[in-house]
Amino acid sequence: MSCWETIADYALRSQGIGERLLPRSDFTLCQQFTLIGSGMIWNIYFGVFALCSGFFLATAVALGKAARNPFIRKPAEWFIFVFRGSPLFIQFFFAYFVFLSLKGVSPLFDPFTSAWLGALVVLFFNTAAYSGEIFYGALQSIPKGDTEAADAYGLSGWARFRRVIWPTMLRLAWPAYTNEAIFLFHATTLVFFSGFPAIQQRGDALYYANYFADKTFNPFVPYPILAGYFIILTLIVIGIFGLINNRLNRHLPQERRKTIKVRPQIIR
Amino acid sequence: MFSFCSDPATLEGFRWLSCYLTTGKHMSMYWAVGTVLLLLAITAPAALAFGFAGASAARSNLAPLRWIGKTYIAVVRGIPDIAFFLFFVIALDQAFEYIRHRIKCPDWDEPVRQGNDFIVCTAAKLPLGNAPQWVHETYGFMLAVLTFAIVFGAFAANVLFGAMRAVPRGQLETAEAYGMSRRQTFWRILVPQMWVYALPGLSNLWMVLIKATPLLFLLGVEDIVYWARELGGAKQPQFTEYPHPDWRMWYFFALLVFYLCFTKVSEVVLDKVMAKLTHGQATTAGEAQRKAAA
Numbered sequence: 081m082s083c084w085e086t087i088a089d090y091a092l093r094s095q096g097i098g099e100r101l102l103p104r105s106d107f108t109l110c111q112q113f114t115l116i117g118s119g120m121i122w123n124i125y126f127g128v129f130a131l132c133s134g135f136f137l138a139t140a141v142a143l144g145k146a147a148r149n150p151f152i153r154k155p156a157e158w159f160i161f162v163f164r165g166s167p168l169f170i171q172f173f174f175a176y177f178v179f180l181s182l183k184g185v186s187p188l189f190d191p192f193t194s195a196w197l198g199a200l201v202v203l204f205f206n207t208a209a210y211s212g213e214i215f216y217g218a219l220q221s222i223p224k225g226d227t228e229a230a231d232a233y234g235l236s237g238w239a240r241f242r243r244v245i246w247p248t249m250l251r252l253a254w255p256a257y258t259n260e261a262i263f264l265f266h267a268t269t270l271v272f273f274s275g276f277p278a279i280q281q282r283g284d285a286l287y288y289a290n291y292f293a294d295k296t297f298n299p300f301v302p303y304p305i306l307a308g309y310f311i312i313l314t315l316i317v318i319g320i321f322g323l324i325n326n327r328l329n330r331h332l333p334q335e336r337r338k339t340i341k342v343r344p345q346i347i348r
Numbered sequence: 349m350f351s352f353c354s355d356p357a358t359l360e361g362f363r364w365l366s367c368y369l370t371t372g373k374h375m376s377m378y379w380a381v382g383t384v385l386l387l388l389a390i391t392a393p394a395a396l397a398f399g400f401a402g403a404s405a406a407r408s409n410l411a412p413l414r415w416i417g418k419t420y421i422a423v424v425r426g427i428p429d430i431a432f433f434l435f436f437v438i439a440l441d442q443a444f445e446y447i448r449h450r451i452k453c454p455d456w457d458e459p460v461r462q463g464n465d466f467i468v469c470t471a472a473k474l475p476l477g478n479a480p481q482w483v484h485e486t487y488g489f490m491l492a493v494l495t496f497a498i499v500f501g502a503f504a505a506n507v508l509f510g511a512m513r514a515v516p517r518g519q520l521e522t523a524e525a526y527g528m529s530r531r532q533t534f535w536r537i538l539v540p541q542m543w544v545y546a547l548p549g550l551s552n553l554w555m556v557l558i559k560a561t562p563l564l565f566l567l568g569v570e571d572i573v574y575w576a577r578e579l580g581g582a583k584q585p586q587f588t589e590y591p592h593p594d595w596r597m598w599y600f601f602a603l604l605v606f607y608l609c610f611t612k613v614s615e616v617v618l619d620k621v622m623a624k625l626t627h628g629q630a631t632t633a634g635e636a637q638r639k640a641a642a
Contacts, residue, residue, distance in 0.1 A: 165611040166604050167559040173573065174604050177580075177597035266428035273430070273566055290434055297466045299442075303435040307427045 083110040094118040094282050102281055102291065109301070112292050116305050119285035120313070125196075126203055126268040126284075131261055134207035141212030142249075146219050156212070163209030168202075168267055169274055175202045176275035195276035203271075207264050211257060218253035219245070251328045258321040262314050285309060368590045377575035381606075383489070384561045384571060391496040392557065396550075398501020403508035404534075421505045429499060430563060436495040437567050441474065448472040485570075492567040500557055507549030512538060514545040544625055551618040558610055562603075576603055 089099035091114055103111050144156030163171070179192040192198040222245060230244040250257075269286040272278045278287055285306050292302035353367035368374070405417030445468045446460060453469035460468060475483045515538055523533040565573035580596030626633040 161612075162604075162608065166607045167562045169562040169565075170573070170600060170603050170607060173576075174597065174600040177594075177600055181594065181597050266430075269428040269430050286428065286431055286434070289431065293434065293438060297438070298461065299435045299438040303431055306431055310427050310431075 083108075086110045087114050090114045091118055092121075094121050094284065094288075096280060096282050100280075104295070107292060107296055112288075112302055112305055115288045115292075116285050116302060117309060119283055119288045120309050122195075122271070122282075122284035123265060123268045124313070126200060126271060127261075127265040129200055130203035130207050130268075131264060134204050134211060137204070137208035138211035138215055139246075141208055142215030142219055145212065145216045159205075160209045160213050160216075163206050164213060168206055169270055171202055171206065172199065172270060172274035172276065175199075193276075194279065195271050199271040199276050203264065203268065206267070207260065210264075211253075211260050214253050214256045214260060215249055217256075218249045221252055222248045247328065254321070254325045254328055258318065258325070261321060262317055265313055265317065266310070364590075368592075371590065373575070373579055376570075377572060377579060380570060380572045380575050383569065384564070387489075387493060387496065387561060387564060388557065390493050391500065392554065394493065394497035395500035395504050395553075395557070398497050399504025399506075399508050402501060402505030403512060406505065406509050407512060409530075417505070420502055421509065423502065429560070430566065432499045433495055433563055433567060436498060437491055440491055440494060442466055445472055445474050448474065488567070489569055492564055492569050495567065496557075496560070500553065500560075503553050503556070504550065507546055507553060508542065510549065511542040511546035515541045547622060547625060551614075551622065554614060554618065555611060558614060559607065562607075572603060572606075576600055 086108070087110070090111065092098050093102070093115060095118075102115070141156050141159060144152045145160065147153045147156070176193065176198060179189055179198050182189040183193055192201065226244055226248055227240075230240045235243060269284060272283045272287045278284075281287075281291075283291070289302040289306040293299045296302075350367060350370070352363060353370070402417050402420045405413050406421055408414045408417065445466075449456065449460065449468035449472035452471045456469050458467070460466060475487045519537055519541060520533055523537040528536065562571070562573050564571040576599035577596060580594065580599035582594040583591050585591040622633075623637070627637060
């Protein structure tokens, strides 16, 4: 079987399209590259959707934590504490079993017990809490002069937030937020190891890498392949976020712009 | 456990629960909490040692040593940590067996990797095939500890490397002016001063380490996640004296609360330590403390 046939068979295997049976013996490098790459679709799916949706909740949570009213501030603080203070792994397990029992109450919760929605919800809340804390930190370090200038221009309420506070907050938070995005993508590898079943062996990249490592009893091939894919993904994320960073900072002189630096990863 | 637990079928409410939560299997679960704490107690200093070695290597004068140190620090970026855990457990196991294989069976002529199998001679197996169960469990646990130490050592190395660079240049220059050698400067000036700069990073790392402990489950150790899954599952009356429906949700809720409390306690303790250490230091935090007191 040539490599092209393998790619045709397995490139979309993680979505259930193509050859049903996974390879069982005589594993080729091509098979490993194709299947692990196919699993990356899930990682990208989880990462992109959780980031895009989590961004808005994160802004809300950050504003909530900065609010003066305790009825708004306390829930936001607790939300951040619960999701940042406990391991993501346990959150996945807990959420899965909660959805499983809710399934008995109403069929409405059926889709939540499968990874594509259930795990996405957990990741959404998780990234919202982590980014919320980052945005809150940025909110606290907005230069006093900026808000005073906004007041002097007669801006208030929504216009003040939209035109002054929010852009500055994003600008200050962006390097840290880039880091958060990278590690969110890394965290997506936990999904299929934590209760959520990989139906018909439709798993993510780590699921397939683990499959090959178990079958061949040789970790030295599949895991480096996985690592390679993730390094590429990380570079793409840094590239995209760097472009946004440039746009956010475009009004600043060159040397005052904050550059994005990748810091070592944080496990959740 | 209690005297009234002899006939569980007659129990109700709180008494039933108190008996249920003290069965032998639940005791194993509480012991598993001990496993987690033990892992933390061993891993934290081990990771610190790995980190210290990595950081010192990364700022060494010898180019190859520096490359090793920098690669060690850099390799944890960009790759999901859980992949490391899954990788190292098998890789370390095979590495140990292979080394023992080369020492104990020098006249073995077949290749170690035959197709999909990894075959070493019987004398080189780790642990030995006839070893008792606890040896297998301890070996598995030690592999897990080593894996954690290697992965977290890389994080710690990064923190310590930064801390070493944060020590004011003037301090080192003064040491050189006093005629200290590079080694003396390192041990007498740099190392004692770097901890204040390293502590915020290290306390952050401790939090991260706490949150990484459930991953023990993936390494095949019978930890609290294992027991929560095991004990929480629905139990039929014919197999147990304490039948119940699927309670895994509540077991994992308990774990969630356990970790939240653990994090909170660590946070409070580390804040206290930090406040003690910054006292009288010429840093922003130390200055703030002085002003608050005045």
